[in-house]
Amino acid sequence: MTPRFRHPSVLPGFGLTLGFAVGYLSLIVLIPLTMAFLRALDLSWDQFWQAVAAPRVIASYRLTFGAAFLAAAFNTVFGLIVAWVLVRYRFPGQRLVDALVDLPFALPTAVAGITLATLYSSNGWIGQYLKPFGIKIAFTPLGVIVALVFISLPFVVRTVQPVLEDLEAEVEEAAASLGAGRWQIFRRVIFPAVRPALLTGFTLAFARAIGEYGSVIFIAGNLPMVSEITPLLIVGKLEQYDYGGAAAVSVVMLIISFILLLLINLLQRSSQARSSGEVAA
Amino acid sequence: MSDSAPRDPVSAATTEPRFVRVALVTVALTFLTLFLFVPLAAVFYEALRKGIGVYLAAIADPYALAAIRLTLLSVVFAVPLNMAFGVTAAWAIAKFEFRGKSVLITLIDLPFAVSPVIAGMIYVLLFGAQGWLGPWLGAHDIKIIFAVPGIVLATVFVTVPFIARELIPLMQAQGTDEEEAALVLGADGWLTFWRITLPNIRWGLLYGVVLCTARAMGEFGAVSVVSGHIRGLTNTLPLHVEILYNEYQFAAAFACASLLTFLALVMLAFKALIERRALRQRRSALAMETSS
Numbered sequence: 001m002t003p004r005f006r007h008p009s010v011l012p013g014f015g016l017t018l019g020f021a022v023g024y025l026s027l028i029v030l031i032p033l034t035m036a037f038l039r040a041l042d043l044s045w046d047q048f049w050q051a052v053a054a055p056r057v058i059a060s061y062r063l064t065f066g067a068a069f070l071a072a073a074f075n076t077v078f079g080l081i082v083a084w085v086l087v088r089y090r091f092p093g094q095r096l097v098d099a100l101v102d103l104p105f106a107l108p109t110a111v112a113g114i115t116l117a118t119l120y121s122s123n124g125w126i127g128q129y130l131k132p133f134g135i136k137i138a139f140t141p142l143g144v145i146v147a148l149v150f151i152s153l154p155f156v157v158r159t160v161q162p163v164l165e166d167l168e169a170e171v172e173e174a175a176a177s178l179g180a181g182r183w184q185i186f187r188r189v190i191f192p193a194v195r196p197a198l199l200t201g202f203t204l205a206f207a208r209a210i211g212e213y214g215s216v217i218f219i220a221g222n223l224p225m226v227s228e229i230t231p232l233l234i235v236g237k238l239e240q241y242d243y244g245g246a247a248a249v250s251v252v253m254l255i256i257s258f259i260l261l262l263l264i265n266l267l268q269r270s271s272q273a274r275s276s277g278e279v280a281a
Numbered sequence: 282m283s284d285s286a287p288r289d290p291v292s293a294a295t296t297e298p299r300f301v302r303v304a305l306v307t308v309a310l311t312f313l314t315l316f317l318f319v320p321l322a323a324v325f326y327e328a329l330r331k332g333i334g335v336y337l338a339a340i341a342d343p344y345a346l347a348a349i350r351l352t353l354l355s356v357v358f359a360v361p362l363n364m365a366f367g368v369t370a371a372w373a374i375a376k377f378e379f380r381g382k383s384v385l386i387t388l389i390d391l392p393f394a395v396s397p398v399i400a401g402m403i404y405v406l407l408f409g410a411q412g413w414l415g416p417w418l419g420a421h422d423i424k425i426i427f428a429v430p431g432i433v434l435a436t437v438f439v440t441v442p443f444i445a446r447e448l449i450p451l452m453q454a455q456g457t458d459e460e461e462a463a464l465v466l467g468a469d470g471w472l473t474f475w476r477i478t479l480p481n482i483r484w485g486l487l488y489g490v491v492l493c494t495a496r497a498m499g500e501f502g503a504v505s506v507v508s509g510h511i512r513g514l515t516n517t518l519p520l521h522v523e524i525l526y527n528e529y530q531f532a533a534a535f536a537c538a539s540l541l542t543f544l545a546l547v548m549l550a551f552k553a554l555i556e557r558r559a560l561r562q563r564r565s566a567l568a569m570e571t572s573s
Contacts, residue, residue: 012470014377021370032403039406078312085309099553106545108499110519111538114526115320150316211396214501231398250399
């Protein structure tokens, strides 16, 4: 490989480090991942279609992507409030709360799964209070959403927090001195500034929630057509040695999430353009 | 509740009325209580519900101990491997200009975008009995899937980006001036790395290691697919928790879960501690970058 430098560098080790990094990434990630696509291509079109478009599989896509979307949306609203409260206000135990927001990143998903299933079952700490209202969470699609809210909770908080911290007080003061009310300042000054971060947080949460497996399977009940997520379906196919089917469903899942993330990225770009336009105006 | 605004000298014009502040803090804390604090408390409550005897017995169980050993083993492989990858990738990306750099940065993040189940699956497709290399491995009596190597591989896959992601922006911000000075003064590459680069990135590196360790310890989906769930042999601690739970041994399941939760809390404490120092390191790097 003949690297082409924009700036010639005197530092050594370019070939060694790049070679190792690219080789490692290829061996661990890229080549194995390509195999999944090749395996799916081994199927005939009919086999492929049967694997990825069976009613049970379609139902699982709807649940997986729908629940991930709702969980990420829920976290966008509450994540903004949490980030706001952590940056703008002071209350007792704040630093502890701040540190604990990352718990879903550190806690093994299986632990989250069995705990949430226990809490939200009809005789659990939380589930027992919902039962009189006829709300069942554990072993229903709602349970899937609860698990996904838990595992994707930190993303929005952690992307919005630094933006709020860096927001300059002067802009708000100027708006206030020009007679803007608090709500108006939030809507016209603060919100446009955090909107890109909010979208990034949403995207990360959404992407993470789509693939989640460990926390969901305990609370979902895993009823085919009702509360069975796509990753579980893939595991099921693997257990029956239907490697081709598993690869086909995985490829479809990867492609759908890729397209969705691309769309959100485009949305974000236009949102960013709008934000800077608003600031300029 | 003392909820005065942090930027206090500023008048009421840039903060909200008191009732709004109290309401927002209440909403935030209620949300976090329901989704974070109650589950956290429930793990320990359920673990100790049947008494300390049951708790200790669950953890001292030979299968549990074997699971702990295997979990530690996968951490011991995953963290140094991904550390070597993170440091080399960050060195190449941050210190040099080359074509395809942004593609490489994107590819490093790929494991985050892939479902853990798919991560496990690709290794089954490669090394499983009916996988690409399955017949060859079978003929040579090498077991990867449903054995320890598969578990290590799956863990490595899901934790690939953690350290690299921390180091790349840090080293990009730090630039190459200090290394160039060392080289001009006669140090060789290794000496420059050990004496200049490594001290500069140590907090960022440690931060990445903590994140990587936490994820490696707790990985479930990917490991579950390649493990085969053989007790005492291919069960990691999270898989052991699953088995116990599915056998209705709730107290034992939560006992093992509490162990993982405790480790997660230790990681969070570490993280909070390092975070401030890592942040300071990055800020000073950025300050130097803008001043030069």
